[in-house]
Amino acid sequence: xxxxxxxxxxxxxxxxxxxxxxxxxxxxxxxxxxxxxxxxxxxxxxxxxxxxxxxxxxxxxxxxxxxxxxxxxxxxxxxxxxxxxxxxxxxxxxxxxxxxxxxxxxxxxxxxxxxxxxxxxxxxxxxxxxxxxxxxxxxxxxxxxxxxxxxxxxxxxxxxxxxxxxxxxxxxxxxxxxxxxxxxxxxxxxxxxxxxxxxxxxxxxxxxxxxxxxxxxxxxxxxxxxxxxxxxxxxxxxxxxxxxxxxxxxxxxxxxxxxxxxxxxxxxxxxxxxxxxxxxxxxxxxxxxxxxxxxxxxxxxxxxxxxxxxxxxxxxxxxxxxxxxxxxx
Amino acid sequence: xxxxxxxxxxxxxxxxxxxxxxxxxxxxxxxxxxxxxxxxxxxxxxxxxxxxxxxxxxxxxxxxxxxxxxxxxxxxxxxxxxxxxxxxxxxxxxxxxxxxxxxxxxxxxxxxxxxxxxxxxxxxxxxxxxxxxxxxxxxxxxxxxxxxxxxxxxxxxxxxxxxxxxxxxxxxxxxxxxxxxxxxxxxxxxxxxxxxxxxxxxxxxxxxxxxxxxxxxxxxxxxxxxxxxxxxxxxxxxxxxxxxxxxxxxxxxxxxxxxxxxxxxxxxxxxxxxxxxxxxxxxxxxxxxxxxxxxxxxxxxxxxxxxxxxxxxxxxxxxxxxxxxxxxx
Numbered sequence: 001x002x003x004x005x006x007x008x009x010x011x012x013x014x015x016x017x018x019x020x021x022x023x024x025x026x027x028x029x030x031x032x033x034x035x036x037x038x039x040x041x042x043x044x045x046x047x048x049x050x051x052x053x054x055x056x057x058x059x060x061x062x063x064x065x066x067x068x069x070x071x072x073x074x075x076x077x078x079x080x081x082x083x084x085x086x087x088x089x090x091x092x093x094x095x096x097x098x099x100x101x102x103x104x105x106x107x108x109x110x111x112x113x114x115x116x117x118x119x120x121x122x123x124x125x126x127x128x129x130x131x132x133x134x135x136x137x138x139x140x141x142x143x144x145x146x147x148x149x150x151x152x153x154x155x156x157x158x159x160x161x162x163x164x165x166x167x168x169x170x171x172x173x174x175x176x177x178x179x180x181x182x183x184x185x186x187x188x189x190x191x192x193x194x195x196x197x198x199x200x201x202x203x204x205x206x207x208x209x210x211x212x213x214x215x216x217x218x219x220x221x222x223x224x225x226x227x228x229x230x231x232x233x234x235x236x237x238x239x240x241x242x243x244x245x246x247x248x249x250x251x252x253x254x255x256x257x258x259x260x261x262x263x264x265x266x267x268x269x270x271x272x273x274x275x276x277x278x279x280x281x282x283x284x285x286x287x288x289x290x291x292x293x294x295x296x297x298x299x300x301x302x303x304x305x306x307x308x309x310x311x312x313x314x315x316x317x318x319x320x321x322x323x324x325x326x327x328x329x
Numbered sequence: 330x331x332x333x334x335x336x337x338x339x340x341x342x343x344x345x346x347x348x349x350x351x352x353x354x355x356x357x358x359x360x361x362x363x364x365x366x367x368x369x370x371x372x373x374x375x376x377x378x379x380x381x382x383x384x385x386x387x388x389x390x391x392x393x394x395x396x397x398x399x400x401x402x403x404x405x406x407x408x409x410x411x412x413x414x415x416x417x418x419x420x421x422x423x424x425x426x427x428x429x430x431x432x433x434x435x436x437x438x439x440x441x442x443x444x445x446x447x448x449x450x451x452x453x454x455x456x457x458x459x460x461x462x463x464x465x466x467x468x469x470x471x472x473x474x475x476x477x478x479x480x481x482x483x484x485x486x487x488x489x490x491x492x493x494x495x496x497x498x499x500x501x502x503x504x505x506x507x508x509x510x511x512x513x514x515x516x517x518x519x520x521x522x523x524x525x526x527x528x529x530x531x532x533x534x535x536x537x538x539x540x541x542x543x544x545x546x547x548x549x550x551x552x553x554x555x556x557x558x559x560x561x562x563x564x565x566x567x568x569x570x571x572x573x574x575x576x577x578x579x580x581x582x583x584x585x586x587x588x589x590x591x592x593x594x595x596x597x598x599x600x601x602x603x604x605x606x607x608x609x610x611x612x613x614x615x616x617x618x619x620x621x622x623x624x625x626x627x628x629x630x631x632x633x634x635x636x637x638x639x640x641x642x643x644x645x646x647x648x649x650x651x652x653x654x655x656x657x658x
Contacts, residue, residue, distance in 0.1 A: 042643075042645075042646050042649070046646060049640060049642065050641055134645060137643075137644075138645065271640070272639075275638055275644050276634055278644035278645070279637045282644055283651060286648060286649075287617065288616065290657050294657050296658070308604045308605060308607075308608045310601075311378060311379070311601075313378065314378050314466075315607035315611055316466075316467065316611055317374060319608055319611045319612040320371070320615075322612060323612070323616065323619065326657055328619050328655055328657050329655065
């Protein structure tokens with residue numbers, strides 16, 4: 001099939017009929033930086049966004065070595081067996097630079113990639129976290145319009161990407177392994193606070209005892225945090241993705257979470273808040289970039305910077321000079 | 330003296346001749362929110378900023394009870410005896426709300442306030458941290474033009490105000506007291522990382538042993554941090570502000586710091602970086618506020634927000650609609 005000469009309407013129709021070739025085409029357009037592609041991408045998103053469906057977006061994070069790939073592979077396969085349609089996306093702004101970290105996403109999940117009810121999209125090579133997260137959010141719209149009801153968003157456990165992923169999912173899962181004590185070392189407090197569940201992976205073989213110990217320590221640690229706004233108490237579970245054990249309990253917990261949060265109205269409210277937050281964030285980011293690209297700014301700012309650096313002008317009056325020259329209208 | 334009908338040039342001249350009545354008048358204008366006052370304030374700052382002098386700006390932070398007032402009183406008095414001209418400012422955005430915390434700044438430092446070589450200015454009642462820090466930064470310009478060579482900026486050990494103060498001083502001092510062990514409890518890691526020196530106060534009476542112990546623990550803790558960009562290794566000292574002990578050593582350390590940093594060029598570079606950072610921060614803050622106050626934004630944004638919240642429009646295309654309507658020129 002040649003997708004090159006398709007109209008936007010054709011692509012949207014293809015997405016609605018769950019044709020993954022069209023889904024991939026749409027995501028490629030979303031990932032493109034060409035202005036012409038952006039226009040089409042925006043039309044596609046506008047066409048897809050009103051298609052309402054009952055979906056769950058799950059964020060999975062964990063440091064390298066926690067077994068995220070194996071976990072998502074097994075967890076995703078279990079879900080497709082339950083009749084779910086599963087899409088996996090990755091947010092990893094570093095992948096384009098380091099190459100190594102998640103090279104060959106598709107080959108990591110060899111079973112899931114062959115599953116006709118699953119769709120895996122390797123991380124877009126992004127220049128900025130903002131760019132990558134925007135693409136991911138827009139891809140979610142397309143995937144849900146195509147009938148995928150379970151969206152798994154994986155993130156490498158570094159820096160700001162967890163916060164970005166947390167702000168686009170319904171349920172945030174932190175994957176850990178049990179080590180030799182010191183379970184809480186090397187974990188950013190912020191990530192524990194965001195987690196709706198901590199899952200200790202690799203609870204198998206000689207490691208079962210360690211995993212149980214880790215579960216206890218994390219449970220204790222979670223009690224130290226104030227209760228979540230939505231009333232949910234994060235739970236610690238163990239599993240062995242390798243031996244396919246404990247995954248049903250995780251799904252049961254997530255389903256239970258969704259049910260409870262839909263009853264209280266938090267589920268919908270949270271998605272609405274997320275949308276509003278993204279609107280303002282993106283707005284401000286674009287506004288500032290417009291400002292810095294304006295010819296007047298480009299001409300005057302370096303001069304004012306020099307004056308300020310030399311101590312000839314106060315930072316505040318320099319800023320006011322620039323703002324007085326510019327009008328927003 | 331009636332200062333009401335003075336010209337801006339008169340005020341600047343008064344500042345240059347180290348007349349504190351004029352300094353106070355200028356700071357009052359800086360603190361005013363009236364547009365007419367802002368214009369005069371900007372003129373005063375423009376007149377003062379080019380007056381170069383050899384000054385040191387010291388930030389002092391510490392939780393309530395650490396003895397900041399007594400410390401600054403004794404430390405400041407020692408400095409005026411050494412021939413320094415000392416000005417004390419406070420950054421505490423909460424003071425206007427809670428009233429209690431630093432009520433009566435002047436009465437706290439009863440000796441220093443009577444000292445003709447010292448100037449104490451209680452915290453402006455600020456509505457926002459941004460507003461308070463701006464006023465403080467601008468006041469520094471006036472005080473230095475008036476011949477004050479040692480500016481002490483006190484901050485209450487809560488929240489973001491430390492970061493703001495850290496970004497306007499040359500040397501950042503964290504004041505602590507020795508308690509019953511657990512010295513590192515309740516301290517924000519970020520503050521320790523910012524400190525150029527930790528001073529254990531109240532090393533007197535029964536507390537001398539505790540203070541020595543605390544000194545050891547903090548020294549150990551400081552070793553856990555990577556070296557500072559400027560090559561400085563923060564030192565832990567003890568003192569008793571009450572008994573006027575150990576203050577010379579602190580001043581020696583600060584002088585030593587300044588000397589070293591002036592030799593390496595870091596002192597000047599740091600002030601330049603601080604100025605540049607303030608320029609951009611203030612610029613972006615004002616730009617966004619201009620944007621949100623624009624009539625088009627005020628009309629369109631609520632409508633777009635509704636669409637986004639309902640899921641009818643993607644956050645990104647809504648933002649683009651708004652940005653397309655507005656031009657920055």
